[in-house]
Amino acid sequence: MKKTVNSLLLIVVLVMLYFILSHFGILPTFGNPFRTKPVTIDNTPILIEEMRELRNLVSVTIYDEVVIASEKDEKQYIGNPMSVLPLSYTSKARIVLVGRGTVMAGVNFFELKEADCFVKDDSVSLHLPPATILETSINPSGFETFTETGHWTEAEVTSTKQQAKQQMEQRALAQNILSKATLKSKQVVERFLRLAGFKKIVITP
Amino acid sequence: MKQVGLFLLCWSMLLACNNNNIQQRNQVLGLRQMSDLATAEYIITKIIRANDNKTWYKWGDRKILMSCRASVKAGIDLSQLKAEDFQITGKKITLLLPPAKLISLNIPPENINIEYEEVGLFRSTFKTGERDALAAQAEAQIRNSADSLGILTTAKENAELFIRSFLMRAGYKEVVFSSNSPTTPALN
Structure with a gap:
C-alpha cells in the first residue's frame, strides 16, 4: 500500500516538475498536434x-x-x-x-x-x-x-x-x-x- | 387579422436576416498634422515565394509565387529644425538638418500579382486572406530592410539639394550644411 502511494506521489511530483520546467522553456512542450503550421515566405532579395x-x-x-x-x-x-x-x-x-x-x-x-x-x-x-x-x-x-x-x-x-x-x-x-x-x-x-x-x-x- | 400580423412579423424577420448593408462611420480613425519633407522615392520589386507543406495531416502541397512592386518614400521632418540649427552671417547660412527617415511604404493592390500557383489534389487554392497574409510578410521584410537600400542617404542628399535651391532663390548667396547625426529608419 505504502509502495503504491509513494509511486503515485512520485508521478505527481514528476508531472508537476515537467509543467514547471516546460513553462519556463527548459523542457519542450508537446502542444496541439493538429495545429495548422503557419505558411512563411522565403527571404527573397529586394530589387x-x-x-x-x-x-x-x-x-x-x-x-x-x-x-x-x-x-x-x-x-x-x-x-x-x-x-x-x-x-x-x-x-x-x-x-x-x-x-x-x-x-x-x-x-x-x-x-x-x-x-x-x-x-x-x-x-x-x-x-x-x-x-x-x-x-x-x-x-x-x-x-x-x-x-x-x-x-x-x-x-x-x-x-x-x-x-x-x-x-x-x-x-x-x-x-x-x-x-x-x-x-x-x-x-x-x-x-x-x-x-x-x-x-x-x-x-x- | 392575426394571420396578417403573423405574416408581417415573419416577413420583417426574413428581411432582417437578409440585411447585409454596410454602414460606414462618418468620422475617420485619426488625423495627424505633420511636417515631413519627402525627398526620395524608391520603386522596388520583390518576389513572394511560399510553400504550404508544413502541416502533417494535410495531404498534398500548395505552392505560390507572387510578385509585388512597392514604393518607399523617405525624407526629413522639418518640425525637428530648431533656431540653433541655423547660423546666419550676412548672405551665408549654415544649417544642421535633422536625420532622414522613412516616411511611407505603399504596396498598391494592383501591384501584387500571382505569377504561379500549384495546388495539390486534396488542397484548395490560396484564398484572398491567405494571399494577403503572405504579402503582409513581404511588406514586413521590405519595411525591415528599407534603410539598407540606401534611400535615407539619397533622401538626405535630395533634401540638401532642394533646401539649397530654395534658400538661394530666397536671396542667400551661400548655403552650407553642417554634418548631422546618422539617419534613422523610423517609419510612421
Whole structure:
C-alpha cells in the first residue's frame, strides 16, 4: 500500500516538475498536434527598379478604416457541367473586406515657379502651390477578409481593393483634408522661413 | 387579422436576416498634422515565394509565387529644425538638418500579382486572406530592410539639394550644411 502511494506521489511530483520546467522553456512542450503550421515566405532579395526625386511636403495624414463589399451571381453545377443536360443553379458570391490605411496630403514643391517667390531684404512673399492628395495606401497588412464566399479571381479582388482605396480617399476629402493640408503647409513654410532669418513673411496659398 | 400580423412579423424577420448593408462611420480613425519633407522615392520589386507543406495531416502541397512592386518614400521632418540649427552671417547660412527617415511604404493592390500557383489534389487554392497574409510578410521584410537600400542617404542628399535651391532663390548667396547625426529608419 505504502509502495503504491509513494509511486503515485512520485508521478505527481514528476508531472508537476515537467509543467514547471516546460513553462519556463527548459523542457519542450508537446502542444496541439493538429495545429495548422503557419505558411512563411522565403527571404527573397529586394530589387530597386527606379529612384525618383521628390519635393513633397506631407502636412496632413489621415488614418482610416473602410468596409467594402462585392457581390456577383455565380453559376453552380450539380454533377458534370459538360453533360448534355447540366443541372445548374445561380448563387450569390460575396466578398467583404476591411481595409485600414492612410491618406497623405500636402504640397508638391516641384510646382513652385520662379515667379511664386519674391524677396526684398528681410521680407519674403511666397505663393504656395495648392495642397493635393500625395498618397493613398492600404497595404496588404491593412486588409482583412471578413467574408469570402464563391470563387473570386485575382482581378476581381484587386478591383474591390481599389474601390476601398477610392472610398478612403473620398472620405478624407469629405474631412477637408486639402484645406487642412494647405493651412498646415503654410505654417510649416512660414516657420522655416522665420528660422532662416526672414522677418516679414507673406504666404498665399 | 392575426394571420396578417403573423405574416408581417415573419416577413420583417426574413428581411432582417437578409440585411447585409454596410454602414460606414462618418468620422475617420485619426488625423495627424505633420511636417515631413519627402525627398526620395524608391520603386522596388520583390518576389513572394511560399510553400504550404508544413502541416502533417494535410495531404498534398500548395505552392505560390507572387510578385509585388512597392514604393518607399523617405525624407526629413522639418518640425525637428530648431533656431540653433541655423547660423546666419550676412548672405551665408549654415544649417544642421535633422536625420532622414522613412516616411511611407505603399504596396498598391494592383501591384501584387500571382505569377504561379500549384495546388495539390486534396488542397484548395490560396484564398484572398491567405494571399494577403503572405504579402503582409513581404511588406514586413521590405519595411525591415528599407534603410539598407540606401534611400535615407539619397533622401538626405535630395533634401540638401532642394533646401539649397530654395534658400538661394530666397536671396542667400551661400548655403552650407553642417554634418548631422546618422539617419534613422523610423517609419510612421
